[in-house]
Amino acid sequence: MTTDHDAIKGPVDATRTPRYAEPSTFARLPRLDEVSRADVTVLGVPFDSGVSYRPGARFGPGHIRAASKLLRPYNPALDVHPFGAQQVADFGDIGVNPFDIQEALATVDGAVTDLRKDGSTVLTLGGDHTIALPILRSLARDHGPIAVLHFDAHLDTWDTYFGAPFTHGTPFRRASEEGLIDLERSQHIGIRGPLYSKKDLEDDAVLGFQVIRSDDYEVDGVASIVERMRRRLDGGPVYVSVDIDVLDPAHAPGTGTPEAGGMTSRELLNTLRGLVGLNVVGADIVEVAPAYDHAEITGIAAAHVAYELLSVLAINASSAPGRAGRGEALRQAAYVTK
Ligand SMILES: N=C(N)NCCCC(=O)O
Ligand SMILES: [Zn+2]
Ligand SMILES: [Zn+2]
Numbered sequence: 001m002t003t004d005h006d007a008i009k010g011p012v013d014a015t016r017t018p019r020y021a022e023p024s025t026f027a028r029l030p031r032l033d034e035v036s037r038a039d040v041t042v043l044g045v046p047f048d049s050g051v052s053y054r055p056g057a058r059f060g061p062g063h064i065r066a067a068s069k070l071l072r073p074y075n076p077a078l079d080v081h082p083f084g085a086q087q088v089a090d091f092g093d094i095g096v097n098p099f100d101i102q103e104a105l106a107t108v109d110g111a112v113t114d115l116r117k118d119g120s121t122v123l124t125l126g127g128d129h130t131i132a133l134p135i136l137r138s139l140a141r142d143h144g145p146i147a148v149l150h151f152d153a154h155l156d157t158w159d160t161y162f163g164a165p166f167t168h169g170t171p172f173r174r175a176s177e178e179g180l181i182d183l184e185r186s187q188h189i190g191i192r193g194p195l196y197s198k199k200d201l202e203d204d205a206v207l208g209f210q211v212i213r214s215d216d217y218e219v220d221g222v223a224s225i226v227e228r229m230r231r232r233l234d235g236g237p238v239y240v241s242v243d244i245d246v247l248d249p250a251h252a253p254g255t256g257t258p259e260a261g262g263m264t265s266r267e268l269l270n271t272l273r274g275l276v277g278l279n280v281v282g283a284d285i286v287e288v289a290p291a292y293d294h295a296e297i298t299g300i301a302a303a304h305v306a307y308e309l310l311s312v313l314a315i316n317a318s319s320a321p322g323r324a325g326r327g328e329a330l331r332q333a334a335y336v337t338k
Contacts, residue, residue, distance in 0.1 A: 029042070042123050049130075051168050059291070060290065086314050108131050109138050123282075123313075132284055139237070145179060156172045230274060240283040241286070247263055254291070277319075
């Protein structure tokens with residue numbers, strides 16, 4: 001945790017150095033090796049060997065960083081300076097084996113565990129959805145079974161693909177079997193689209209996830225979904241996993257398994273703001289595949305998702321025990337720039 005006398009380093013000042021001129025870190029934040037420690041670490045995982053259709057999410061982290069350069073220091077929607085109330089830094093990408101999925105899973109688990117050692121919260125940029133499994137393994141070792149808030153068009157609780165158990169369509173089945181998830185407090189949001197059979201939904205229901213469908217946004221609206229989400233997640237640690245294909249392809253064309261009829265980016269950002277006050281202990285944004293993107297539409301959406309998650313973490317950290325007196329940082333740009 002950052003103490004009151006540490007000078008927090010923030011993003012590069014866009015009025016002094018043009019946005020496109022610096023080495024690429026998320027939101028032009030410092031690299032992790034430029035700060036003594038970070039409250040939140042952004043970690044890139046360029047891995048897409050678990051995909052069932054279009055490849056390319058291995059290039060997601062760089063694309064999200066490139067699309068994050070326009071983010072500004074103050075978030076009016078939540079009245080917070082996400083980079084001022086906490087130290088956020090970018091670790092860069094870890095190298096993972098694209099030919100050996102088991103080894104890749106172990107590498108991700110090890111990297112997340114290392115980064116979390118001094119209390120940093122890890123925000124992971126994928127990569128395909130396979131990587132949620134090793135992150136949950138790491139978190140569950142400290143927290144026990146954890147609630148998963150899963151934004152996705154897909155259930156990702158299928159059993160195997162071509163006999164393979166570790167894929168981007170199976171992470172939450174494996175995590176459930178391994179006892180990593182508190183299934184009484186977990187929820188899928190944004191589910192839609194054709195399935196292999198009705199049994200996919202039945203199998204998922206047996207595991208115990210609550211399902212909020214994409215269509216529920218039309219019928220119920222964001223406020224009522226946020227209320228259901230908060231009721232479901234309250235009472236313990238929460239992991240937030242955002243598959244960018246939860247958005248309609250109009251809002252996120254750059255992804256590997258797009259499904260029509262999805263949420264708008266406005267609906268997703270507003271839902272994420274509803275996480276304030278919940279105990280978010282980690283998050284990922286996965287399935288950004290830049291080769292299918294246009295005009296950075298998907299990259300920008302993913303960057304804004306990360307920004308809202310960082311804003312939620314900033315507010316939560318500022319109101320955590322031992323952080324009294326840092327509340328003013330929420331409303332001030334309380335960091336230094338390069
Ligand atoms: N996790 C993502 N994005 N997609 C899973 C889709 C699996 C399938 O091909 O049916
Ligand atoms: Zn998906
Ligand atoms: Zn997914």
